[in-house]
Amino acid sequence: MLVFSDEDGRYMAECDIADKILGLLIGGHDTASSACAFIVKYLAELPEIYNGVYKGDPSVKFYSCLFSDGPSSTDYRRALPDHQRLAPPLQGAFREAITDFMYNGYSIPKGWKLYWSANSTHKNPEFFLEPSKFDPSRFERNGPAPYTFVPFGGGPRMCPGKEYARLEILVFMHHLVRKFKWEKMIPDEQIVVNPMPSPAKGLPIRLYPHKD
Ligand code: HEM
Known part of the structure; x- marks a missing residue:
């Protein structure tokens, strides 16, 4: 950004560069941490699903695919995680109509x-x-219809960090599930959206190391 100019030889202004870097930091960090928080929350609430993940049960493919004996690590690219459907970190985004059209x-x-809304x-x-x-x-039965599952957006402006984000989330979950089981310390913790969804008190949990 500092050294590249546009076709007219103009360089980006410092405040635009700062704006892009801040956007990247927020877009790259807060999204993935919101996603991780919701997996931790759902796995605490649904022990049968946690156990499936821990044992590498293929019916919970997205969550089990980086586990030692689970399906191949490339499965995560095809698998669609339900936590991102229920609590998409980004609620949606703006678009500009490039032509007149009718909708509904x-x-x-x-x-x-x-404004298109993922939620x-x-x-x-x-x-x-x-x-x-x-x-x-x-998602194991039938994949979603086009543009119905859009946690990373869609079209040419779709999130460029999505593969990295998926891998980052799986690596985090891999280490957490392999080492611990956990329970929520606030059973009915509220969810706030500001602007990403997160548990209001930071999702305090109690960790139990596995004995084996
Ligand atoms: C779970 C994690 C993430 C989610 C749910 C997410 C979601 C999204 C969504 C919905 C958009 C808007 C797409 C659209 O307008 O169609 C977007 C854009 C973007 N994301 Fe992500 N994102 C995540 C992680 C990341 C990461 C890790 C990075 C970078 C390392 C990143 C960088 C970006 C950038 C630069 C854009 C703007 C793209 C553009 O306007 O062309 N995101 N993301």
């Missing part, structure tokens, strides 16, 4: 700003049976 009976003029798309019962239920095996 509404006429959207060119130039209007539109409401992911909770649509037309696409997800029992949408409020955490079910890591739901």
Whole structure:
């Protein structure tokens, strides 16, 4: 960013570079930590799923694929994690209409700003049976219809960090699950969204090291 210029020879202003770096730090860190918090929360609430993950049960593929005897480590690329459907770290983003179009009976003029929402798309019962239920095996049957599962967005501006994020989350979970079982210290902890979803008190947990 410091050394590259655009086609007219103009360099980026310092404040634009700072803005991009801050965007990258927030986009790269807070998203993945929000995702990790929700896996920890759901696995604490659903011991049968935790046990499946710990034992490398293939029906919880995304969560088991980096475990020693689990499926191949490349499976994580195909697997779709249900925690990101239920609690997408990024709630959505803005787009600008590049042409006039009709949507659901509404006429959207060119130039209007539109907000697409990952959260409401992911909770649509037309696409997800029992949408409020955490079910890591739901994607094993049929993959989601195009543009119904969009935690990383879609189209040309889709998150460029998604493969890195998936791997980062799996490495963290791998070490946590291999070493510990845990329980939540606040059973009904509230979820706040500001701007990413997170447990209001920071999800305090009690860790129990595995004996074997
Ligand atoms: C679980 C983790 C993550 C989630 C859920 C996530 C989600 C998203 C979403 C929804 C967008 C907007 C896409 C769109 O407008 O269509 C986005 C954009 C972006 N993400 Fe991520 N992200 C994650 C991790 C990361 C990481 C680790 C990095 C970098 C190391 C990163 C860098 C970016 C950047 C630079 C953009 C802007 C892309 C553009 O505007 O062309 N993200 N992300």
